[in-house]
Amino acid sequence: MIIKLHKEISSSEITSPEVFKTRRTLIKTGLAALTVGSGLFSNIANSSAENLNIEQPQSTDRKLINNYTNYYEFSYNKEDASTLAQKLRIDPWQIEVAGAVEKPGNYHLEDILRRNPSQERIYRFRCVEAWSMVVPWQGFPLADLINFLQPTSRARFVEFTTIAQPEIMPNLNRNSMLTWPYREALRLDEAMHPLTILATGMYGESLAKQNGAPLRLVVPWKYGFKSIKAIIKINFLENPPITSWNLSAPDEYGFYANVNPEVPHPRWSQRSERVLGSNFFTPRRATQIFNGYAEQVASLYSQMDLKRYF
Ligand SMILES: Nc1nc2c(c(=O)[nH]1)N[C@H]1C(S)=C(S)[C@@H](COP(=O)(O)O)O[C@H]1N2
Ligand SMILES: [Mo]
Secondary structure, three states: OOOOOOOOOOOOOOEOOOOOOEEEEEEOOOOOOOOOOOOOOHHHHHHHHOOEEEEEEOOOOHHHHHOOOOEOOOEOOOOOHHHHHHHOOOOOOEEEEEEOEOOOEEEEHHHHHHHOOOEEEEEEEEOOOOEEEEEEEEEEEHHHHHHHHOEOOOOOEEEEEEOOOOOOOHHHHOOOOOOOOOEEEEEHHHHHOOOOEEEEEEOOEEOOHHHOOOOEEEOOOEOHHHOOOOEEEEEEEOOOOOOHHHHHOOOOOOOOOEOOOOOOEOOEOOOEEEEOOOOOOOOEEEOOHHHHOHHHHHHHHOOOOOOOOO
């Protein structure tokens, strides 16, 4: 039997744009020159060179997040990974780099982190299940690592794989809607975008295991399932790879998974979201196109029909 993991949430359309108190902040991205060289992604070079003017909403209370995670290798219940994931050994940690890249190999995470000092990024985070939070991440731009690894001109996609350990991950031994290891991917230009980070921490501390320690992806304008946890492999590919959610239910979870209030999930609306920590008196929040990052990322999709490529 196939379990439909993402449950419908009542989708009242009452919304308020004022739920988040915000201040505007400049984030200096300071990326090195791109090495992608093919000319295909020249528009990205421009956007990464400038300072990104992004809103800095108030972070969600950390206590609400600790026991509220999606980590399906361990459990389908949001409360379980905070205990079950503690069995994961994260030190030492290696990351395999493969595919269309000049510097493939097995990298020690500590060597990667030495070259990429962490910065704070406060991002909205929107799950496809129509709840949202705001997380102060520590991490570094994925583009910095990609520039170091030097994809070849054939590389057009970047695939990420999560560690798979059946001994400690109960759902790897069961029939599941998802196939393991958990895999996600981005187009190379999405991966190079200065908003895309590899996170190593949250709230000024090392990433908790249930949140994807020691290294996870964070792509703030896409639904949360793209932000893959506990990465052990980064693969540069010419053709679009198969990703876990898209494989399990292609009509429900597109490859792009850009947050979009106009494209409902087949089983629920995406027009509004429940803000973590909200209560009976707090209205749902209106979901924003690209999760509020349209100014920064819309140009990546200017030629695309977002309803078709959802
Ligand atoms: N390996 C792996 N990564 C994953 C998931 C998962 O089940 N396994 N869940 C995804 C989903 S659906 C969401 S919403 C986010 C949740 O991140 P959080 O638990 O740190 O809030 O992680 C994403 N990354
Ligand atoms: Mo999610």
